[in-house]
Amino acid sequence: MxxxxxxxxxxxxxxxxxxxxxxxxxxxxxxxxxxxKGGKASPYEEWTKDELYEQAKNVGIDGRSKMNKEELIKVLRNN
Structure with a gap:
């Protein structure tokens, strides 16, 4: 393209x-x-909340600043 x-x-x-x-x-x-290649990254549960927040920011998830670690994991997996 x-x-x-x-x-x-x-x-x-x-x-x-x-x-x-x-x-x-x-x-x-x-x-x-x-x-x-998939399978190289550690599971989200092993990431820090700050790392999860940055990943959520990278993929454009709204409302991430109000989310706790478990919510960030859930939204990243379902995004």
Whole structure:
């Protein structure tokens, strides 16, 4: 895509093929760790609240500043 702002086009297209919305696929494909092979990251439960907050910020989750650690984990998994 010429002029696209998607950081990882292959991942974006693969997510769309799996049924993700364009918006959600773009958010995921534009995260800083986009394209890294799955299974390498530690589970969200092992992340600090600050790390979870930053990830929520990276993917554009609204209301994150009022969320506790468990809420951040839930919203990140369901985003």
């Amino acid at each position: 010429a002029g696209s702002r998607i950081k990882n086009e292959d991942q974006y297209e693969a997510l769309k093929d799996k049924g993700y919305s364009k918006e959600k696929a773009a958010r995921i494909a534009n995260t800083t760790n986009s394209g890294k």
